[in-house]
Amino acid sequence: FIAAPDGSTDFGEITSDMAKAAGRQAGKIRLQQGNESWGLQHIEQRHGAEIRDAGFADVPAFVADIAQHIDQVWKPAATRQLVALHKVGNNRMMFVELQPGKDEAGDFYTVNTAFTSRKAEKKGWKLLWEARAQASGESGNRPSFAVSPPVAGGEVTNPSSQSSEPSI
Secondary structure, three states: OOOOOOOOOOOEEEOHHHHHHHOOOOEEEEOOOOEOOEHHHHHHHHHHHHHHHOOOOOHHHHHHHHHHOOOEEEEOOOOOOEEEEEEEOEEEEEEEEEEOOOOOOOOEEEEEEEEEEOOOOOOOOEEEEEOOOOOOOOOOOOOOOOOOOOOOOOOOOOHHHOOOOOOO
């Protein structure tokens, strides 16, 4: 296994929520050396320059960024792979495949490929899981679609339905 930026072999994970939606098991995401068809060697040969052009020092840093910030999980047609997306500016895509573990660490998801894509081609793909917008506990911000809590008198106010004119 290739070392992740934090020194471990785990770049991220397909969580139990993602796995349940995909009808699979949860597992750590790991990058292997591979060859010209999959893994680090494949990603470096086919997508290394674009990854560095996107501001990443190397392929492991790029894979870690996707694996730790998965926004969506897709199932392409006619394959055992899952596609994990991290949507920032351009989509960052990573194709992973469940592999049996040969040691006490157990089964894992190997990274077959990863790359940037301006528009992910999803023809025939099925969206299995999507991250939900959540309020930030640190900032106290709420998603824009959130409804305000009830006010005195039992009324519910919705920020999107309130006038945008300042009160005088």
